[in-house]
Amino acid sequence: MxxxxxxxxxxxxxxxGTGASHARIWGLGGFRPERVVPNSELxxxxxxxxxxxxxxxxxxxxxxxxxxxxxVSMSEAAARDAIAAAGIEISQIEAIIVSTxxxxxxxxxxAPIIADRLGLRCAAFDISAACAGYxxxxxxxxxxxxxxxxxxxxxxxxxxxxxxTDLTDRGTAFIFADGAGAAVVGPSDFPGIGPTIWGSDGSQxxxxxxxxxxxxxxxxxxxxxxxGMAGQSVFRWAVWSMAPVARQxxxxxxxxxxxxxxxxxxxxxxxxxxxxxxxxxxPADIPVARDIAETANTSAASIPLATERMLREGEIPxxxxxxxxxxxxxxxxxxxxxxxx
Amino acid sequence: xxxxxxxILEGLAEIVNEETGIDTGSVELDKSFTDDLDIxxxxxxxxxxxxxxxxxxxxxxxxxxxxxxxxxAVDFIAAAQG
Numbered sequence: 110m111x112x113x114x115x116x117x118x119x120x121x122x123x124x125x126g127t128g129a130s131h132a133r134i135w136g137l138g139g140f141r142p143e144r145v146v147p148n149s150e151l152x153x154x155x156x157x158x159x160x161x162x163x164x165x166x167x168x169x170x171x172x173x174x175x176x177x178x179x180x181v182s183m184s185e186a187a188a189r190d191a192i193a194a195a196g197i198e199i200s201q202i203e204a205i206i207v208s209t210x211x212x213x214x215x216x217x218x219x220a221p222i223i224a225d226r227l228g229l230r231c232a233a234f235d236i237s238a239a240c241a242g243y244x245x246x247x248x249x250x251x252x253x254x255x256x257x258x259x260x261x262x263x264x265x266x267x268x269x270x271x272x273x274t275d276l277t278d279r280g281t282a283f284i285f286a287d288g289a290g291a292a293v294v295g296p297s298d299f300p301g302i303g304p305t306i307w308g309s310d311g312s313q314x315x316x317x318x319x320x321x322x323x324x325x326x327x328x329x330x331x332x333x334x335x336x337g338m339a340g341q342s343v344f345r346w347a348v349w350s351m352a353p354v355a356r357q358x359x360x361x362x363x364x365x366x367x368x369x370x371x372x373x374x375x376x377x378x379x380x381x382x383x384x385x386x387x388x389x390x391x392p393a394d395i396p397v398a399r400d401i402a403e404t405a406n407t408s409a410a411s412i413p414l415a416t417e418r419m420l421r422e423g424e425i426p427x428x429x430x431x432x433x434x435x436x437x438x439x440x441x442x443x444x445x446x447x448x449x450x
Numbered sequence: 451x452x453x454x455x456x457x458i459l460e461g462l463a464e465i466v467n468e469e470t471g472i473d474t475g476s477v478e479l480d481k482s483f484t485d486d487l488d489i490x491x492x493x494x495x496x497x498x499x500x501x502x503x504x505x506x507x508x509x510x511x512x513x514x515x516x517x518x519x520x521x522x523a524v525d526f527i528a529a530a531q532g
Contacts, residue, residue, distance in 0.1 A: 165490060341495045342511045349499055380492045 126257030132250070132294055133301020134450045135197065138190025139417040140183045140289040141404065142172040148283060155279045162283045167379020171286035171405030174269050180212045180219050183289035184267045185226045191263065191291035194450065203259035205233040206249055208242025208409040210438070211269045223265065232259065239317070240375045240437025242266055242409035243290065248305035248443060250294035261295040266409030273319070275335040284378065285336070286405035290413025303362030306354050307443035316342045317438035347381045347436050352388035354444050355434050362446035366391050370429025371419060371449065375436055376401035376411035396424050408437065425449060452531045458505065458524045465500045469493050479521040507531060
């Protein structure tokens with residue numbers, strides 16, 4: 110008995126998606142909660158001082174979300190700001206990528222709710238790449254616009270870290286803060302987003318993590334989990350492993366360090382920024398993001414917030430080239446050169 | 451090739467000086483990095499990474515907390531050099 114070979118029903122081919130030749134960031138927006146929290150408010154719980162905190166982190170103050178500020182509400186505010194800056198209508202957004210680790214629901218994601226707040230029914234999903242999430246989102250959006258999946262993509266980095274911070278933990282209490290940043294990525298006549306250099310090292314997954322799994326919280330009757338960090342290990346990895354990644358992103362974009370108009374690393378700690386600069390040996394006249402002094406570490410929101418501030422304050426030029434690099438829990442990282450909107 | 455305690459101490463003192471500005475003569479074997487030399491955890495990590503390069507040894511993150519005095523560091527480096 111012979112068996113007939115299976116054959117496809119039709120021709121076996123499908124129509125390819127048609128995207129833009131290039132993509133760029135059209136506009137940036139940010140939301141900084143109203144409440145400013147100086148170091149003096151935190152020192153008692155960690156038996157510390159303003160000077161001690163500034164020496165170890167460069168942080169002078171931070172913003173804390175108010176009782177009515179949520180991951181969703183902060184995202185909506187940043188998104189509306191970014192869409193206005195991009196000069197497009199909200200209805201033109203065809204996909205939303207939200208990077209966060211502090212949306213307080215295991216499911217559903219924050220992105221569909223944010224879409225609904227904006228009056229949209231477009232594709233909307235969250236990604237979990239911690240402090241590197243925004244740069245992951247920009248990479249995905251770049252590929253989506255060029256691949257034809259969406260014409261305009263809204264990328265949001267948002268955290269309400271204070272919901273997951275132990276204010277008696279000397280390693281994190283003064284580091285983490287709240288905020289949202291957003292970018293609109295759309296079609297372009299020129300390459301506006303360089304190749305992304307990204308990767309992970311899951312062998313170091315415990316370095317920055319939720320202190321207990323949800324199952325341990327349930328089974329052992331533990332209290333609300335927080336995010337803990339092995340600061341020294343993070344410092345070593347961030348400085349000596351990320352500087353080569355930053356250099357690779359510059360090379361992949363086909364430029365030299367002298368072409369850069371801005372260096373915008375994740376705002377983790379001023380000491381990391383300074384040590385990374387020493388390793389990178391960038392030209393001294395390149396503006397470096399130091400938003401951390403007044404914003405602290407807002408994880409996924411830190412790069413768009415810092416970029417938005419530098420543009421608004423005239424520190425960096427529209428149309429200039431910026432190197433951005435995110436790195437964090439996972440451990441994961443992503444870096445790319447972008448054209449500033 | 452293994453170096454003498456004195457050679458390692460001198461090399462380490464230079465690294466400490468470069469990171470913190472502390473006079474090399476103050477980096478003595480019985481000094482505590484934190485209590486006597488007032489070196490914080492992030493500066494300590496910078497010193498560790500620079501020592502790895504200078505002495506061609508590997509100092510894992512978990513070991514760093516055990517290096518309380520200059521002597522601890524010198525002994526660790528000497529042992530690692532074998």
